[in-house]
Amino acid sequence: MLGIIRVLTHQDQNFVEEHGRLIHQQYGLDSISRCIPDQPKGIFDDASEAIAVPKIIALGQQFQAEGCDAIFLSCAADPGLEALRKTVTIPVISAGSASASIAAMLQRPVAVMGIGAEAPRPFKALLGESVIYARPEGVLNTTDLLSSQGRQSALACADELYRQGIEVIAFSCTGFSTIGLADAINQQLGQIAVDAVRAAGLFASQLGC
Numbered sequence: 001m002l003g004i005i006r007v008l009t010h011q012d013q014n015f016v017e018e019h020g021r022l023i024h025q026q027y028g029l030d031s032i033s034r035c036i037p038d039q040p041k042g043i044f045d046d047a048s049e050a051i052a053v054p055k056i057i058a059l060g061q062q063f064q065a066e067g068c069d070a071i072f073l074s075c076a077a078d079p080g081l082e083a084l085r086k087t088v089t090i091p092v093i094s095a096g097s098a099s100a101s102i103a104a105m106l107q108r109p110v111a112v113m114g115i116g117a118e119a120p121r122p123f124k125a126l127l128g129e130s131v132i133y134a135r136p137e138g139v140l141n142t143t144d145l146l147s148s149q150g151r152q153s154a155l156a157c158a159d160e161l162y163r164q165g166i167e168v169i170a171f172s173c174t175g176f177s178t179i180g181l182a183d184a185i186n187q188q189l190g191q192i193a194v195d196a197v198r199a200a201g202l203f204a205s206q207l208g209c
Helices: 018-027 046-065 081-087 095-106 121-127 142-146 148-163 181-189 196-205
Strands: 002-006 031-035 070-074 092-094 110-113 132-134 168-171 192-194
Touching (some): 018 070, 070 095, 081 092, 095 121, 110 121
Parallel strands (some): 070 092, 110 132, 110 168
């Protein structure tokens, strides 16, 4: 069983379980999904990350106590990843390092697309400090992606990156997974994007969760 930590607080359990469904569809893994409390806009800057980390650690410990085989931290900034790994004994996979690792292995011109002011730390560490980064116009947090305008802006941002010669886009926001952006890019633009949730699911599937 995979315990999934969602860092965007949401009252709709169907929404909370969306990333688990994506992983189950792709890899057949069963999961439990829960969100941390009091973060209605998720993690989008240093301040929101600092507030979230203790909650992430507490939820990870809870998943271990309930018998989960591994934890998936569903946030591409990898918030609190090292601290969480020090407080639990089961494997912890995080969206950011998973997405960046797969993009690096492809060894093709790559850019990172997210919702923050710059590429998150795991992407700079694995793809280089100077990796090209872009944020969709008008998108400042995860909830902005859930609107029709947000989805259109995300697709337009990706299209512009490909026009600049980029061959692979690594997502640094799991909200792109929620709106199915990788599939839209493949179907409408004929291009490749690394979906952070599916990337993490690939690593989890190797653990036999």
